Amino acid sequence: MAAHVDPAFATPGAGDYEDFFEDATRLDAAIAAAGLENVWLHRRGEAKNLATGEVKKPGAGWQPWGVQSSNSLNMAVITPGFHPLQVELDVDRYPHWNVFQQNAGRRLHLAGVGLEGAGFEMVDAIRDLVADGGKIVVKTVQSKKGIWFNEISGPDDAQRFVDDAIMDIAFHMLGAPRAFLVQQHVTMEYEYRLFVVDGQVVTGAGAIEEHTPIDATCRPFNNAVRKNRALHSPIEDRPDIVDELVYFGQHIADEIKAGPGVNLTRYVLDVAIGENGPLIVEFNSMLNSGLYASDPTAVARKVNSLRS
Ligand SMILES: Nc1ncnc2c1ncn2[C@@H]1O[C@H](COP(=O)(O)OP(=O)(O)OP(=O)(O)O)[C@@H](O)[C@H]1O
Ligand SMILES: [Mg+2]
Structure with missing residues (x-):
């Protein structure tokens, strides 16, 4: 299907180009796997069956399939019975999992900022990882809330980084132990x-x-x-x-x-x-x-x- 339709703005990099093809191919995939009669297109609280045109409100047990809600085609929904999401x-x-920590190929710590003795501080984590200076990557454990790449020149510089980072982070992350994944840059x-x-x-x-x-x-x-x-x-x-x-x-x-x-x-x-x-x-x-x-x-x- 996606091979036969085009996005509104048909130039790569025009914002919606990749999103369009991603949505189209996900919908294509849902239809190929589950059959038209099991795929419902979700829009403004209602779902329309692609085979019959029947319109319903999705209820318990309905599983969204793949497209991000901000994207152009809205949500394709598969009928009940799909594996729970x-x-x-x-x-x-994942930052807490052993399987990640042991296969990350880099030293890392879970740390927080402003913990007042109640956990491992980011500044100490950085000093432990790059004692004599070096590159670090700090990422929020909460998905997509921020990632920082920085060169630390030495132990004193670690505090400068933390002070700068504080300006960027959400208030609720202050005082939260293990809110950040502090990593060596590799x-x-x-x-x-x-x-x-x-x-x-x-x-x-x-x-x-x-x-x-x-x-x-x-x-x-x-x-x-x-x-x-x-x-x-x-x-x-x-x-x-x-x-x-x-x-x-x-x-x-x-x-x-x-x-x-x-x-x-x-x-x-x-x-x-x-x-x-x-x-x-x-x-x-x-x-x-x-x-x-x-x-x-x-x-x-x-x-x-x-x-x-
Ligand atoms: N420890 C590290 N050392 C070197 N590069 C790193 C490190 N961690 C992350 N990166 C680089 O930064 C990119 C983004 O990191 P990550 O995927 O963990 O964060 P993200 O928030 O999902 O960002 P994105 O949405 O861009 O993937 C990685 O794809 C990788 O290129
Ligand atoms: Mg990523």
């Missing part, structure tokens, strides 16, 4: 996004901002990657690197499925190649993640197979 919210707790090359459903890595694609599922040339794992995400280095076809990252990601997914403490069925796992091999960049929930050139149909089919 609530567990996805747990993914925001090499992260060939960042790759993996979609995991029920313990299985089902599709993946390189972190290439301008790519959407329309750009996939190889499914379910697209081979296009870029060495440096931030600098937009040239796109390379690297099946060797993709194999290594998918293998690593599946190993992490196996550990999560088998291990105690983390009960997740659907999540997005971002990985990269570090100085000593693959590492975990971060986890996200599926509703919070761009698709790049992954295969949303692979995700939809797998989720649909979990229908109760």
Whole structure:
């Protein structure tokens, strides 16, 4: 479907271009996996069945499928029986998981600011990680509330960073222990996004901002990657690197499925190649993640197979 329709503004970078194709391919995927009669398009509190045109208010047990609510096509909704989505919210707790900490490829601490002795202070975390100076990355544990990249020149400079950061952070984060993930800055090359459903890595694609599922040339794992995400280095076809990252990601997914403490069925796992091999960049929930050139149909089919 997405191959035959166009966004209102048909130039890449015109704001809604990537969003349009992401929404269109997610809808396409939902239809392919669940059938038209099970897909409802959600708009202003009402859902319209794509096969019959019937209009209903979504009730308990309805599961939203994939598109971010701010996006252009609104929400495609699948009928009751789709696997529950609530567990996805747990993914925001990833900084606390052993499986993350042990596979992050960098030293890190959970810390807070203004704790008055009731927890590990950010300034001490920074001093521990880069005692003689160095680069750090500080991220809020709460999703999408801020990330800071900074060069610390020495122990005294750590306090300067914390004072500056305080100007940016929300008031409720002051005094909250473990509100921040304080990390060493390390090499992260060939960042790759993996979609995991029920313990299985089902599709993946390189972190290439301008790519959407329309750009996939190889499914379910697209081979296009870029060495440096931030600098937009040239796109390379690297099946060797993709194999290594998918293998690593599946190993992490196996550990999560088998291990105690983390009960997740659907999540997005971002990985990269570090100085000593693959590492975990971060986890996200599926509703919070761009698709790049992954295969949303692979995700939809797998989720649909979990229908109760
Ligand atoms: N410890 C680190 N060392 C080096 N680079 C890092 C580190 N942590 C994060 N980055 C870089 O910053 C990017 C954003 O980090 P992350 O994905 O954790 O945050 P985010 O809030 O989800 O941001 P985005 O939405 O841009 O992905 C990563 O994709 C990676 O390129
Ligand atoms: Mg990210």
